[in-house]
Amino acid sequence: MTFTTRPTLQGTFGMVSSTHWIASQCAMRALERGGNAFDAAATAGFVLHVVEPHLNGAGGDMPAIIATAHDPTPQVLCGQGPAPSGATIAHFTDLGIDLVPGSGPLAAAVPGAVDAWLLLLRDRGTQSLEEILEPAIGYARAGHPLLERVSATIGAVQGLFENDWPTSAQLWLVDGRPPAAGALFTNPAYADTLQRLVDEGRAAGAGREAQIDAARRAWSQGFVAQAVDAFMRKPLRDSSGGAHPGLVTGADMARFSASWEAPVTTDWRGYTVAKTTAWGQGPALLQSLRLLDALSDPAALDPSTAYGIHCATEAIKLSYADREAWYGDLPDVPLQTLLSREYAAERAPLIGARASWELRPGRPDGREPRLARHVLDHAHPGGGDATTGEPTVSASGVTRGDTCHVDVVDRWGNMISATPSGGWLQSSPTIPDLGFCLGSRMQMFWLEEGLPASLAPGRRPRTTLTPTLVLRDGAPVLACGSPGGDQQDQWQLIFLLRHLLQGASLQEAIDAPMWNTPAFPASFWPRTSEPGALVVEERVGPAVIAGLRAMGHDVRVCDPWSLGRMCAVARDPGSGLLSAGANPRGMQGYAVGR
Structure with missing residues (x-):
């Protein structure tokens, strides 16, 4: 056990x-x-x-x-x-x-x-x-x-x-x-x-x-x-x-009302994964799943090996590059193409044997990507701000602020x-x-005209908040999510691979070693990036760390229990059996039930 x-x-x-x-x-x-x-x-x-x-x-x-x-x-x-x-x-x-x-x-x-x-x-x-x-x-x-x-x-x-x-x-x-x-x-x-x-x-x-x-x-x-x-x-x-x-x-407050809307969904390995549309970063998780499938290599789906971590990290980099170039609260986000198997097959060959240190958005429907001038001119590490909640997870694994779930x-x-x-x-x-x-x-928001995430009155910020619902045969079987800003969908990807594909229980999948990459423009001020960086919990092990470094990743090793904030509940539609798990990191998350 x-x-x-x-x-x-x-x-x-x-x-x-x-x-x-x-x-x-x-x-x-x-x-x-x-x-x-x-x-x-x-x-x-x-x-x-x-x-x-x-x-x-x-x-x-x-x-x-x-x-x-x-x-x-x-x-x-x-x-x-x-x-x-x-x-x-x-x-x-x-x-x-x-x-x-x-x-x-x-x-x-x-x-x-x-x-x-x-x-x-x-x-x-x-x-x-x-x-x-x-x-x-x-x-x-x-x-x-x-x-x-x-x-x-x-x-x-x-x-x-x-x-x-x-x-x-x-x-x-x-x-x-x-x-x-x-x-x-x-x-x-x-x-x-x-x-x-x-x-x-x-x-x-x-x-x-x-x-x-x-x-x-x-x-x-x-x-x-x-x-x-x-x-x-x-x-x-x-x-x-x-x-x-x-x-x-x-x-402004009088004009606003919370609302109901349809999610974006992707069928994957017998499951349907539901996320918010592109006013949130959620579709990046769906793109990452598509990319890993397009590699046609079962070993690429194992988030505990150096090769599996490498493949998932490179898939995340490509998905988040598309997030930067295409996501926003606009009606013309090419989401259908971005989430298609054909687009994933086109992008998957970019995942090579070596870690990429480039930001490589794609060209869905032949459209030319556009990045903010700040991204092109300031793609370098930078400090955070103590007043900024949820800016990033540092190389030590410490967050200055975060989110709830x-x-x-x-x-x-x-x-x-x-x-x-x-x-x-x-x-x-x-x-x-x-x-x-x-x-x-x-x-x-960006203070530059013509971008999907450009500031405009009445437009929703391209949020990092990204809850997840998973269905099987049309019935909901899993609700999960995590705090963590830009890392939320990265940690959820690892969790889903372990739970849905490898058969780990909710708590096993939550407790297992976590990792993430900041190798793309951060959503939080001062909007920096760390090309090539990969932050891993020490528990991934020295052999995996050495393997990742050999593949060109700038590996930052952090405390053994410092990354990931997953929560999850599940239901078996056949038996009605319910289950739950919660994150032990930080010593405050908890699951209860009977």
């Missing part, structure tokens, strides 16, 4: 996997009280705002993919807010800024996460708004044990808070110092915000849907939007080095994979009346 850090959970009632044990247990509580997977996920989502504030927040974003028991057709829930109406390229260039800052009010897109969670609850849930928000309100008001990483994150930006973001200092510093790890920490302002949403809903009458819609209006058109509008007018420091007001207005499957067969992020405490100054800050997702 293969050793795992914890068992793969199995049962028939319900399973939850998330990046924090409290969120997982609160989601399980929703299931125990008769709720379905969507009630449970929404409960976890609001709790994650409280217990992982360095990784997500109410001012952030959240895409999800779901399948229901009565209709297994996957659907995408888009909680990715767009650029506000004042966010033009000219506005930034007039300020002398050539890259959207990685932090500060100027980088904020319209917040989308809360409206998405509420839309999920209204359309697919069964429980009341009050039931769903009760745990988050309780932990925000009465306190929760603060994670060590939260304390460390606050310590890293303490000077910024004290000198430039006083409202953040008021919330996150205790007697002038970061709160101690493990100490009870409260956020009464956020508790009040959530309680007011409940109260506004209750005032709308007794109907569950009417109450949720009233809370959504209070968020987008009422007291929340008013507080955001007022606070965004204040010039505050961002990572450009200057102080600028934000661009999000109450009118939650997967749920219930006894009826409802399933969801959700990746909330943004609005982390270090992304922008705290709005004191609300107890949270806005995110910095606009840093994923």
